[in-house]
Amino acid sequence: MAHTTSDTAPEALTTAIPDRPTPYRGRVNEMTDARTGWMSREDLEQARERLPLVYVDAVPVRVDERGVVVSVGLLLRAMPDGSISRAPVSGRVMYGERIRDALMRHLEKDLGPMALPRVPTTPQPFTVVEYFPDPEVSGFHDPRQHAVSLAYVVPVSGDCVPSTDALDLQWMTPEEATSDAVALEMTGGQDRLLRLAMAHVGVLP
Amino acid sequence: MAHTTSDTAPEALTTAIPDRPTPYRGRVNEMTDARTGWMSREDLEQARERLPLVYVDAVPVRVDERGVVVSVGLLLRAMPDGSISRAPVSGRVMYGERIRDALMRHLEKDLGPMALPRVPTTPQPFTVVEYFPDPEVSGFHDPRQHAVSLAYVVPVSGDCVPSTDALDLQWMTPEEATSDAVALEMTGGQDRLLRLAMAHVGVLP
Amino acid sequence: MAHTTSDTAPEALTTAIPDRPTPYRGRVNEMTDARTGWMSREDLEQARERLPLVYVDAVPVRVDERGVVVSVGLLLRAMPDGSISRAPVSGRVMYGERIRDALMRHLEKDLGPMALPRVPTTPQPFTVVEYFPDPEVSGFHDPRQHAVSLAYVVPVSGDCVPSTDALDLQWMTPEEATSDAVALEMTGGQDRLLRLAMAHVGVLP
Amino acid sequence: MAHTTSDTAPEALTTAIPDRPTPYRGRVNEMTDARTGWMSREDLEQARERLPLVYVDAVPVRVDERGVVVSVGLLLRAMPDGSISRAPVSGRVMYGERIRDALMRHLEKDLGPMALPRVPTTPQPFTVVEYFPDPEVSGFHDPRQHAVSLAYVVPVSGDCVPSTDALDLQWMTPEEATSDAVALEMTGGQDRLLRLAMAHVGVLP
Numbered sequence A, B, C, D: 001m002a003h004t005t006s007d008t009a010p011e012a013l014t015t016a017i018p019d020r021p022t023p024y025r026g027r028v029n030e031m032t033d034a035r036t037g038w039m040s041r042e043d044l045e046q047a048r049e050r051l052p053l054v055y056v057d058a059v060p061v062r063v064d065e066r067g068v069v070v071s072v073g074l075l076l077r078a079m080p081d082g083s084i085s086r087a088p089v090s091g092r093v094m095y096g097e098r099i100r101d102a103l104m105r106h107l108e109k110d111l112g113p114m115a116l117p118r119v120p121t122t123p124q125p126f127t128v129v130e131y132f133p134d135p136e137v138s139g140f141h142d143p144r145q146h147a148v149s150l151a152y153v154v155p156v157s158g159d160c161v162p163s164t165d166a167l168d169l170q171w172m173t174p175e176e177a178t179s180d181a182v183a184l185e186m187t188g189g190q191d192r193l194l195r196l197a198m199a200h201v202g203v204l205p
Helices: A008-017 A030-035 A040-048 A098-112 A190-200 B010-016 B030-035 B041-048 B098-110 B190-200 C011-017 C029-033 C041-048 C099-111 C190-202 D008-017 D030-035 D041-048 D099-111 D190-200
Strands: A053-063 A067-080 A084-087 A090-093 A129-131 A148-155 A169-172 B055-063 B071-078 B086-087 B088-091 B126-130 B147-155 B168-174 C053-064 C071-080 C086-087 C088-091 C127-131 C147-155 C168-172 D053-063 D069-078 D083-087 D089-092 D127-131 D147-155 D168-173
Touching: A053 A098, A053 A129, A053 B055, A084 A190, A084 C011, A084 D190, A090 A148, A098 A148, A129 A190, A129 D099, A148 A190, A148 B071, A169 B098, A190 C190, B010 C099, B030 C041, B041 D099, B055 B126, B071 B190, B086 B190, B086 D008, B088 B098, B088 B147, B098 B147, B147 B190, C041 D008, C053 C099, C053 C127, C053 C190, C053 D053, C071 C190, C086 C190, C088 C099, C088 C147, C099 C147, C147 C190, D053 D099, D053 D127, D053 D190, D083 D190, D089 D099, D089 D147, D099 D147, D127 D190
Parallel strands: A053 A148, B055 B147, C053 C147, D053 D147
Antiparallel strands: A053 A067, A053 A090, A067 A084, A067 A169, A129 A148, B055 B071, B055 B088, B071 B086, B071 B168, B126 B147, C053 C071, C053 C088, C071 C086, C071 C168, C127 C147, D053 D069, D053 D089, D069 D083, D069 D168, D127 D147
């Protein structure tokens, strides 16, 4: 059953040394389409007042050859409360969608199809962020909804192009990204999320 | 600001050495009641076909004085698919509810008000379990819904009385709980969840 | 084999609701004594220049009934470099000693026999701290040795009395403990270790 | 200070898309050479009877484009107790050496210079393995020494060639690698280590 080999699993190699990297095609569970499609805007608004939504947060990083985080990517974008904030990649998990597929979909949407993200092997997030309409509950704020977000640090090795939704993408050292000056450019608890991420990878100053 | 002390924080002591342990009162965010209350059965059914729900799984354990898991508590109960299965404590996170409060609420509901659970200090779950209506997607099966469940191992030090929902509560050694015989008494991937929990705490045989 | 029970595992109860808490007796592996005993001061000095030593760091905390960290215990003590610093519990793992036993031994040594520490169920540390004689290598400094330290957050629910080695024990809120003012009272990277611990449990401001 | 960029950090790209991958050169702390060099065989033997040694275990895996582990690499080699066992990459951390450098050094030694390992961003191991001369203490056995080993799952994307120390390198699916048949080919607790690793990445059957 087990196959002896000293060579390379083809799918892994393709990912790492692509000639022509192809955009990631989200694997939507067939049941999803058959049963419901995805929610209408109106239905989503209603559900948002009644159920916590499942989200993912992905902090994109560059690593050196030993896995040390050397820079952090922060998008600049309009937040739900109307403010402009630096923020990591973030988004909702759809009905029928695996966590990993949601991560890949949002990373591609925000960083472009050539970013080559390496989603961690473990499903264990480094933290769980609880966003509430009331900013006092947890310090993480989303005026639209209660969202429970699984947070991951994701190395990217390819070429990142911020999406049209984002105004900018900046790469900073961990020191810069967790500085007071940059914290002032973040709202809704995004600065704290970034500090937790940098602590997890051992580079919080 | 910091206060010098060699004595004991009162709230911690009260929890650990209670004279008359009082049932845990879930802290419901005030906004919850004001805005929506909790969902009607009908609305919940509708949402279940359109959005992933947020769940928690809590594996109750007994530990020795060094923190080593010596036994695991498994409820016996009716599962969503109609089968009877051994299973850990599990349940939905409500709108406006913190993860920790949902854990406490479900632990009290299933193990009684005297169980004295010690929810971990870190919000980081040991794994994330993705339940799908299609049992093939992840191996974790819930015919009613797509649920994303944050899984924790929770030591309990008090007296556990299974709730009326559960038919029984058994304490087993990690070896027994992960044996083939007991796995046959679990459905929907609960046996696998248990193995992941025992692996995390280092006692998977 | 599995035993049905709704009552309480005796050893767990004894730990949680002790009449007369007894000091923890380190379980020294018999082989240790038979073969070598523990190292002479001179031999240890020699080894320190040639091998990384195994250490544990334990950040003692008070938690509320939901597991939220509400205060952090910091010892005040003389550091290896001669400075006085606030610091968590820390110490060497002996030959033949389990990690958990080393944690219990150092917690009892530094906080007294009535502290009732609850060592986490998982052997997974929240981080690994690498101390080097050269302060530039990792930012964690120990002039005596290269030490690799497994770091844990440990709730204590009993009465803490700082040992004779420590000059003081202070309990602070996470905000105070991670403030700039308190950071100035820590040397060798202990302030950073504390920030990583508070980030792991989700209460880093 | 922060630099706006949509392009690629050079050092990360080089790692991921190498023209001519160069062997990893361990970064030995200068202090190491100046002060002691590395230990003589005789001194190491003495220390092994008196101090726990610091080790790393690295389970090499192939992942798909979403980070799911699809195969596991197991070396076949002579174990300290004279048995032949399948085993992951493993080895000692030297005086003055960073954990990451030890991981890179042993991965290159056992899998060759073209394996392109991606050491995780976090220093947090998925478990800590305690090897003892007495096989009864923890179930992890090393007749030579007491070793405390930090265990990581490490995706490799390049071409793996087992070193001369290893008799073979096999890639297996997680199901095969954790099967009873393959467990019979592992000694000293290596089969259990593998199950813990597969549980951590969510693919333990």
